[in-house]
Amino acid sequence: MEKLLKYCLSLFVIGCIFSCKSDKEEALKVLEFGKHYQGSAQSLNALTRVLEIDATNAEAYRELSIPYLKRGIPNHWKTYMDQAVTLDSLSWIGYRGYNYLWFYRDYKKAIADFDATDILTPNFVDAPQGHSVDYWRGIAYLGLKDRENSIAYFDKYINKEIEDSGEDWVELTAFLYRGIAYFESGNYESALMNFDKQLQYSRNLSADAKYYKARVLKEQGDIENAKLIIDAAIEDFNIGYFNNRPYVETIRQIYMEDLMLLKSELSL
Amino acid sequence: MRKKILKIVLYVVLIFAIVLFGLYGYAYYVMNYKFVPENKYTHSAEYINPETALLNEGFEVCDEDFIIQYYNPQRATYSKEKNGLRNFILSNYKNNNFTDSGYLNIRFVINCKGLAGRYVIHENNLDLEPTSFNKDLVDQLFDLTTQLKEWNPNYTHDAFRDSYMYISYRIEHGEITEILP
Numbered sequence: 067m068e069k070l071l072k073y074c075l076s077l078f079v080i081g082c083i084f085s086c087k088s089d090k091e092e093a094l095k096v097l098e099f100g101k102h103y104q105g106s107a108q109s110l111n112a113l114t115r116v117l118e119i120d121a122t123n124a125e126a127y128r129e130l131s132i133p134y135l136k137r138g139i140p141n142h143w144k145t146y147m148d149q150a151v152t153l154d155s156l157s158w159i160g161y162r163g164y165n166y167l168w169f170y171r172d173y174k175k176a177i178a179d180f181d182a183t184d185i186l187t188p189n190f191v192d193a194p195q196g197h198s199v200d201y202w203r204g205i206a207y208l209g210l211k212d213r214e215n216s217i218a219y220f221d222k223y224i225n226k227e228i229e230d231s232g233e234d235w236v237e238l239t240a241f242l243y244r245g246i247a248y249f250e251s252g253n254y255e256s257a258l259m260n261f262d263k264q265l266q267y268s269r270n271l272s273a274d275a276k277y278y279k280a281r282v283l284k285e286q287g288d289i290e291n292a293k294l295i296i297d298a299a300i301e302d303f304n305i306g307y308f309n310n311r312p313y314v315e316t317i318r319q320i321y322m323e324d325l326m327l328l329k330s331e332l333s334l
Numbered sequence: 335m336r337k338k339i340l341k342i343v344l345y346v347v348l349i350f351a352i353v354l355f356g357l358y359g360y361a362y363y364v365m366n367y368k369f370v371p372e373n374k375y376t377h378s379a380e381y382i383n384p385e386t387a388l389l390n391e392g393f394e395v396c397d398e399d400f401i402i403q404y405y406n407p408q409r410a411t412y413s414k415e416k417n418g419l420r421n422f423i424l425s426n427y428k429n430n431n432f433t434d435s436g437y438l439n440i441r442f443v444i445n446c447k448g449l450a451g452r453y454v455i456h457e458n459n460l461d462l463e464p465t466s467f468n469k470d471l472v473d474q475l476f477d478l479t480t481q482l483k484e485w486n487p488n489y490t491h492d493a494f495r496d497s498y499m500y501i502s503y504r505i506e507h508g509e510i511t512e513i514l515p
Binding site: 105106107110111114133134136137138139140141142143144169170171172312313314315319321323324 | 374375376377378379380403405415416417437439441456458460461462463464498500501502504511512514515
């Protein structure tokens with residue numbers, strides 16, 4: 067019996083030794099806990115606790131910023147996001163650019179952050195939120211109506227993707243947006259080429275590519291084909307094949323009214 | 335006699351198992367929850383206090399304890415879609431020589447019947463720091479926003495639900511340059 071107690075005591079002591087963790091490790095554990103139920107009081111309290119244990123945990127600051135980003139409380143987002151970038155700019159500056167791009171439509175601040183990733187990682191193209199910073203810059207410059215730079219960055223992104231993995235790996239909206247940038251700068255031939263590429267890789271389903279093709283054809287005076295293709299665009303739209311994104315409206319998002327308006331203009 | 339012993343052994347095992355579960359539960363609590371201070375945040379990030387909110391009188395939510403986000407899971411939307419919302423705001427807003435720039439955000443609740451209420455206003459400059467806009471500008475955009483009456487409520491778990499919504503006006507020299515989200 068006494069022996070058994072001794073064993074138990076030893077086990078307890080060993081357990082204690084192994085359960086002693088450094089502050090950083092403990093902070094990481096609480097961080098995992100805090101990632102659940104984003105924006106809830108429980109999550110906010112846990113993330114605050116992470117920073118009490120380890121004030122250098124950049125990811126906790128980023129986690130704290132996100133609920134405010136998605137809920138329309140910009141000053142809190144900025145306070146926390148900037149802290150994350152200050153502590154670990156390598157990991158978070160591109161991500162902050164992505165936030166500026168979509169949630170604030172602050173294209174200049176977005177581009178500044180994307181450009182900073184070039185300096186921080188000179189031989190590597192960062193991909194915040196799963197896409198190359200060149201792709202994001204293509205979109206940001208389109209937002210600024212700087213089509214020349216937009217096309218240049220889409221070229222850079224698309225050419226690298228083709229070189230690394232093949233044309234079928236290119237993000238489809240890169241073709242769409244490059245096409246729109248060409249369309250808006252009056253280069254209809256290049257615009258058509260890009261819309262056709264998007265359709266080629268999306269099983270010929272894309273209300274956006276067809277809508278813009280119809281607009282090109284209208285500009286070129288080919289009303290009959292424009293009419294056919296706007297009807298096809300409406301069909302695609304009705305079955306859900308149109309460009310959109312979660313949380314916020316996408317840049318150059320099209321709506322049924324846009325399609326109907328073009329259709330009626332073509333019938334005049 | 336044998337039956338009795340078996341019974342006692344079973345009871346002992348049962349009690350042992352219960353104690354073990356209890357210990358496991360306590361250990362789990364200690365490992366995870368104990369570290370979390372419970373008093374700093376008592377509400378979620380989006381919480382709008384009905385007591386201090388604007389136009390909350392007469393506005394009712396269907397479930398005070400279950401107000402979800404506009405983007406989850408179906409998306410609560412304006413009845414005339416984003417285009418209709420944008421057209422209404424832009425065609426009625428008048429820039430009376432305002433010089434303000436920044437983000438005027440209006441947050442509110444869309445209840446499960448598609449009605450809006452319980453508003454709160456956030457004013458930030460273009461660097462996302464708190465600021466104050468011209469009162470006429472704020473009044474005008476607040477008034478227009480509250481005129482957006484009919485919304486499509488969010489739907490989840492077999493019912494229409496209340497949700498938090500916001501509209502962000504990006505303003506440059508008094509002009510609305512973006513309406514988000």
